[in-house]
Amino acid sequence: MTTPASSPPVLVLFRDDFRLTDNPALHAACATGQPVLCVAVQDEVFKPEGVIGWWMGQACTALATALARRGGSLLVPQGETLPVVCDLVKTTGASQVFWNRRYDPAGRETDTTLKSVLTEQGVTVHSLAARLLHEPWTVRTGAGQPYRIFTAWWRAARELGEPALPLPAPAEIRFAPVPEPYSTATTPSALHAPDLPADATLAAQYWPCSENAAQTALDEFLETALVHYETDRDRPDREGTSGLSPYLRAGLISARQVWHAARKAEARSGDHLNTEKFLSELGWRDFAWMQLFYEPDMPTRNLRPEFDQMAWQNDAEAFQIWKDGCTGYPLVDAGMRELRATGTMHNRVRMVVASFLTKHLLTDWRKGERWFYERLVDADPAMNAMNWQWCAGTGIDASPWFRIFNPVGQSEKFDPSGAYIRTWVPELAALPDKLIHTPWKLDATLARHLKFVPGSTYPHPVVDLKQARAIALERYKTLKPAG
Numbered sequence: 001m002t003t004p005a006s007s008p009p010v011l012v013l014f015r016d017d018f019r020l021t022d023n024p025a026l027h028a029a030c031a032t033g034q035p036v037l038c039v040a041v042q043d044e045v046f047k048p049e050g051v052i053g054w055w056m057g058q059a060c061t062a063l064a065t066a067l068a069r070r071g072g073s074l075l076v077p078q079g080e081t082l083p084v085v086c087d088l089v090k091t092t093g094a095s096q097v098f099w100n101r102r103y104d105p106a107g108r109e110t111d112t113t114l115k116s117v118l119t120e121q122g123v124t125v126h127s128l129a130a131r132l133l134h135e136p137w138t139v140r141t142g143a144g145q146p147y148r149i150f151t152a153w154w155r156a157a158r159e160l161g162e163p164a165l166p167l168p169a170p171a172e173i174r175f176a177p178v179p180e181p182y183s184t185a186t187t188p189s190a191l192h193a194p195d196l197p198a199d200a201t202l203a204a205q206y207w208p209c210s211e212n213a214a215q216t217a218l219d220e221f222l223e224t225a226l227v228h229y230e231t232d233r234d235r236p237d238r239e240g241t242s243g244l245s246p247y248l249r250a251g252l253i254s255a256r257q258v259w260h261a262a263r264k265a266e267a268r269s270g271d272h273l274n275t276e277k278f279l280s281e282l283g284w285r286d287f288a289w290m291q292l293f294y295e296p297d298m299p300t301r302n303l304r305p306e307f308d309q310m311a312w313q314n315d316a317e318a319f320q321i322w323k324d325g326c327t328g329y330p331l332v333d334a335g336m337r338e339l340r341a342t343g344t345m346h347n348r349v350r351m352v353v354a355s356f357l358t359k360h361l362l363t364d365w366r367k368g369e370r371w372f373y374e375r376l377v378d379a380d381p382a383m384n385a386m387n388w389q390w391c392a393g394t395g396i397d398a399s400p401w402f403r404i405f406n407p408v409g410q411s412e413k414f415d416p417s418g419a420y421i422r423t424w425v426p427e428l429a430a431l432p433d434k435l436i437h438t439p440w441k442l443d444a445t446l447a448r449h450l451k452f453v454p455g456s457t458y459p460h461p462v463v464d465l466k467q468a469r470a471i472a473l474e475r476y477k478t479l480k481p482a483g
C-alpha cells in the first residue's frame, strides 16, 4: 500500500510487549501502510520499583535497539499515559492508536479511560490480544462463570483448540518522524528506569535482555531439557526448566511463540508427556491472569475469607532472617540468597520458602509476596499473588494449610547431593552430602576438622520444625468457616 509521505502517523503503544515478533498491535499498525510512531510512556504502571523496574527498562532499551537497527526509534515520554498520548495525538495528527490489551486493574482502568477519551476525539483505537494464550473471559463454565479449579479450567481451555499461530515480525516498518516537541524523548537517554539494587550482583549477568536472548533460551530448553521436564522441573540442582518467565513478563517473547515452538519440538521428538506438562505450566500463567481479572485485589486480599481471622505472628526479626537467607535451613537460605543475587529462584524452592515463611514463621503471606515482587526479575502481579495464595492455602485453588512442606525433606528429595545449596550457601560447601541438609547434626569431631562452628559459620535453625508445625496447625483450627 502506498500513502503520501505527509500522511499522519499511527501510534503504537508498548507496555509489556517489548518485541517485534508476534506483536499484533505493531503488526496491525504496519498493515495500515501509514507511518508508525512507536511509543512507550514512562508512567507509573510501566515503571515499577525494584528489580522488575530495572528489567522493564532493559526490555524497553532492547526494543529501542531493535527499532534503531531498522532505522527507527522508540519514543519514551514521561508522564501519565492519558495526557501524554492525547498530546501526541494532537501534535502529530494521528487518527489511529494501537495497543495490546492489559489485564491488570490499573492497566485496564487507564486503557478504558484512554479509549473513551480518544474515541470522543474521533481517534480510532485498536486493542488486540497478545499477552496470553486465552484472554481471561474466554474460558468459562457452562453457567458462564469463571472457573475456580485449574484442572477444569485447563480442560475447557484445551477444548477451545490450539492458540493462534504467532505473527512474524513486520517485514517493513515505515517509521514516522519523531515530532519536534518530543525530539529528546527517545531511548536510551530519556529512559529513567530504576537501577538494580546493589546486592543483586548477578542479575545483569544472568539475564541478557533482548528478543534474541529470549529465543535462545527457548531453543536451548527445547533442545536439551524439554524431554526431561516432568521430573527435572522440580530439581533446583539441574537446568530443568526454560528460564523464560522474565522474558514472558516483559513480553520479549509471547506465550503463543513458546507454545507453538514446543509443539514443533514435540513433533520432532514424539515426546507427548513432557510437552503436555510444560504446556500446562503456560496454562497456569493464563489461569493466574484469569484470577486477577476477576479478583483484582488478589495481591492483597485472602481469597478464602476465613483466613482474615488468622493470628499471624509477624515477627519482624524472623522476617528479616528469612529475607537474608539466614534461617539455618539450608534449602530455604539457598533460595533466598539466590533471589537476592540473581532476581530469580527455582519454582520448587519458591514453594518451600513461601511455606516456611507462612507456616513455620507464621508470617502473613502478603509480606512475602511484597518481598518477592521487589526482588524478582519476573515479578508478575497475577502469578506472584496466585502462587503466594496457593502456598499459604488462602487461594481459591490452593494447597491446603495443613500441607506444610518440611524444608529438610524437600531438600533431601530435590537437591540430594546438595549441589544447589553449595552454590548459594558456600559456608556449607565442605559438608558431606548427607549432612548438608541438616548441618546441626554435624558431630563435634567432624565440625572441628571442617572448621565449622555451628551458630557462627552458619546459623542455628531459627525455629524447631516440629514445634512450629504444631503451632501452625493449632492456629488453623481456630479459624471459623466464613459465613
Ligand SMILES: Cc1cc2nc3c(=O)[nH]c(=O)nc-3n(C[C@H](O)[C@H](O)[C@H](O)COP(=O)(O)OP(=O)(O)OC[C@H]3O[C@@H](n4cnc5c(N)ncnc54)[C@H](O)[C@@H]3O)c2cc1C
Pocket: 233, 241, 242, 243, 244, 245, 246, 248, 249, 281, 282, 283, 284, 285, 286, 288, 345, 346, 347, 348, 350, 351, 354, 372, 376, 378, 379, 380, 381, 383, 384, 385, 387, 388, 391
Ligand atoms: C511463591 C511463588 C511466587 C511466584 N511468583 C512468580 C512471579 O512473580 N512471576 C512468575 O513469572 N512466576 C512466579 N512464580 C511461578 C514460577 O515459580 C515461575 O514462573 C518459574 O519458576 C519460572 O521459571 P521458568 O520460566 O524456568 O519455568 P518453566 O518451568 O520453564 O515454566 C514455563 C512457564 O510456565 C509458567 N509457569 C511455570 N510455573 C508456574 C506457576 N507456578 N504459576 C504460573 N505460571 C507458571 C511461567 O510463565 C514459566 O515461564 C511463583 C511461584 C511461587 C511458588
